[in-house]
Amino acid sequence: MSDVNTAMVQKYRNDFLKEVEENVEEGHWVKMCMQCGVCSGSCPFGPDWDHPPQEIFMMIRAGKRDEVLTTESMWMCTSCYNCIVRCPRELPITHIMHGLANYAHRLGIAPKMNPTRRFAKIFWNNIAKTGRVNELALSLKLYFMDGFMSGVKNALAMASVGIGMLKTKRLNPFALISHKGVKNPKELHVLLKKAREIEDRRKGIAS
Amino acid sequence: MAKKEYSFYPGCSSERKASASNYMVSVDAMCEKLDIKLNEIPDWNCCGASIGYAEGGELPRHVMNARNIALSEQNNPDQDIVATCAACWLGAKETADRLDASEQLLADTKEVLKEAGLDIHLKNETPIRHMVEVLIEDIGYEGLKEPMVKSLEGIKFAGYVGCQTNRPFGIDGESFENPMYLDKMVETVGGEAITDYDKKVTCCGGALAFSEPEKSQKQIKDIIEAAYDQGADMIVTPCPVCQMNVEVYQDQINKHYGTKFHIPVTYYSQLLTVAYCGNAKEAGLDGNIIRAKQLEEIAAK
Numbered sequence: 482m483s484d485v486n487t488a489m490v491q492k493y494r495n496d497f498l499k500e501v502e503e504n505v506e507e508g509h510w511v512k513m514c515m516q517c518g519v520c521s522g523s524c525p526f527g528p529d530w531d532h533p534p535q536e537i538f539m540m541i542r543a544g545k546r547d548e549v550l551t552t553e554s555m556w557m558c559t560s561c562y563n564c565i566v567r568c569p570r571e572l573p574i575t576h577i578m579h580g581l582a583n584y585a586h587r588l589g590i591a592p593k594m595n596p597t598r599r600f601a602k603i604f605w606n607n608i609a610k611t612g613r614v615n616e617l618a619l620s621l622k623l624y625f626m627d628g629f630m631s632g633v634k635n636a637l638a639m640a641s642v643g644i645g646m647l648k649t650k651r652l653n654p655f656a657l658i659s660h661k662g663v664k665n666p667k668e669l670h671v672l673l674k675k676a677r678e679i680e681d682r683r684k685g686i687a688s
Numbered sequence: 689m690a691k692k693e694y695s696f697y698p699g700c701s702s703e704r705k706a707s708a709s710n711y712m713v714s715v716d717a718m719c720e721k722l723d724i725k726l727n728e729i730p731d732w733n734c735c736g737a738s739i740g741y742a743e744g745g746e747l748p749r750h751v752m753n754a755r756n757i758a759l760s761e762q763n764n765p766d767q768d769i770v771a772t773c774a775a776c777w778l779g780a781k782e783t784a785d786r787l788d789a790s791e792q793l794l795a796d797t798k799e800v801l802k803e804a805g806l807d808i809h810l811k812n813e814t815p816i817r818h819m820v821e822v823l824i825e826d827i828g829y830e831g832l833k834e835p836m837v838k839s840l841e842g843i844k845f846a847g848y849v850g851c852q853t854n855r856p857f858g859i860d861g862e863s864f865e866n867p868m869y870l871d872k873m874v875e876t877v878g879g880e881a882i883t884d885y886d887k888k889v890t891c892c893g894g895a896l897a898f899s900e901p902e903k904s905q906k907q908i909k910d911i912i913e914a915a916y917d918q919g920a921d922m923i924v925t926p927c928p929v930c931q932m933n934v935e936v937y938q939d940q941i942n943k944h945y946g947t948k949f950h951i952p953v954t955y956y957s958q959l960l961t962v963a964y965c966g967n968a969k970e971a972g973l974d975g976n977i978i979r980a981k982q983l984e985e986i987a988a989k
Contacts, residue, residue, distance in 0.1 A: 559891050566864040597742075601895075602743045605739075642937070642939075651709055651975055669733065671804070679747055
């Protein structure tokens with residue numbers, strides 16, 4: 482278990498709701514949930530959540546810290562925003578789910594092998610590097626994230642898609658060398674580093 | 689018609705040899721015919737997209753979008769920001785809303801941007817809009833008809849609006865459950881719109897098409913099946929992620945489910961460009977992996 486996580490457990494003791502309210506994006510909304518279940522019924526990947534959003538909200542109030550932060554549930558969010566527009570209490574549910582996933586990931590207790598967590602990390606590092614998405618590098622990194630052999634297998638399975646994109650000039654085969662992002666990526670790195678520092682300071686997470 | 693000018697945020701997928709490059713080609717042609725001038729935000733960066741939250745967190749994500757808004761305020765003052773990509777629009781608009789609602793977040797963002805010699809003013813001086821808002825609000829359906837030379841008569845379209853052009857912000861006056869603007873656009877240029885298309889606002893899986901392909905392809909299968917069920921010749925969408933997900937996985941879905949899907953997935957801007965007498969190249973039709981032959985035929989006439 483990470484040091485940051487231990488520090489947070491000690492800081493909040495048994496008050497997980499307070500921990501969520503103070504550290505999770507839009508977390509102060511959690512107590513407004515009235516358990517109607519519309520969010521759970523509206524989710525496109527609903528059946529794939531071990532604990533749908535409505536249940537997550539109740540679990541937070543019941544102090545089930547480990548169960549909430551280590552579940553794969555929030556990582557099933559496709560960002561379709563169905564739950565947000567349908568919630569009768571107008572809770573920003575999508576953002577709370579994103580916030581919980583991000584918080585668990587920052588504490589180092591999110592499910593290690595969850596494919597969306599891993600993809601999200603690859604994606605952010607991809608855009609933070611040059612300021613703009615390098616689609617070729619993104620796909621290759623994703624296919625090869627479990628090593629060379631499985632990478633070749635994944636790439637072959639996706640070959641027809643890749644060939645279609647190449648033929649229609651919607652994929653740059655030379656992007657690993659020729660991809661261009663913003664003019665001064667180093668300046669962007671400075672901004673993102675500073676933003677992270679401020680955010681960590683506000684949330685009491687030492688980096 | 690007086691020339692309309694906007695500060696344009698094209699986004700990563702619209703770049704040359706990127707996944708929605710043909711969307712951009714058709715937007716350029718469409719805007720030329722409508723006398724719309726798009727002034728690209730110089731040196732714009734990625735919005736963080738829908739998956740950026742996990743590693744990026746809150747402030748870094750908002751800084752990415754705030755940098756674009758600041759660059760727009762500085763270089764294209766007094767011009768509305770317009771995005772063609774649903775995620776870019778959502779990301780930028782969400783950041784503007786959050787910074788407007790939180791003094792702390794705004795102060796932190798300003799502090800960070802100072803490192804790059806930038807500042808952000810907000811106060812809603814810079815509305816952030818989607819291209820379809822420009823078309824239906826600033827130009828209007830009647831205005832969209834004006835440059836029309838050819839009718840798309842005889843083609844039946846399933847208007848697939850998807851998620852992020854529709855939720856959480858949506859288009860003014862439209863419902864989240866059954867928005868009508870895409871159907872109206874189709875009808876404006878003479879096409880037949882399937883107005884009660886079942887899967888109009890169903891999620892395609894978004895970024896999770898990469899990380900959870902099986903779950904996403906189940907969604908995509910339903911979206912395509914419903915279009916066939918209602919006799920669609922092709923699907924039309926305003927979103928680059930929807931377009932790509934619904935088009936490129938059809939072979940894999942066919943293998944997995946034993947279906948025989950082969951349906952073109954087009955952009956509204958391709959329809960308008962063809963109706964405005966643009967050729968196939970100008971409409972980016974050579975960028976569709978599943979060729980929209982009926983549109984190509986009309987374009988060739």
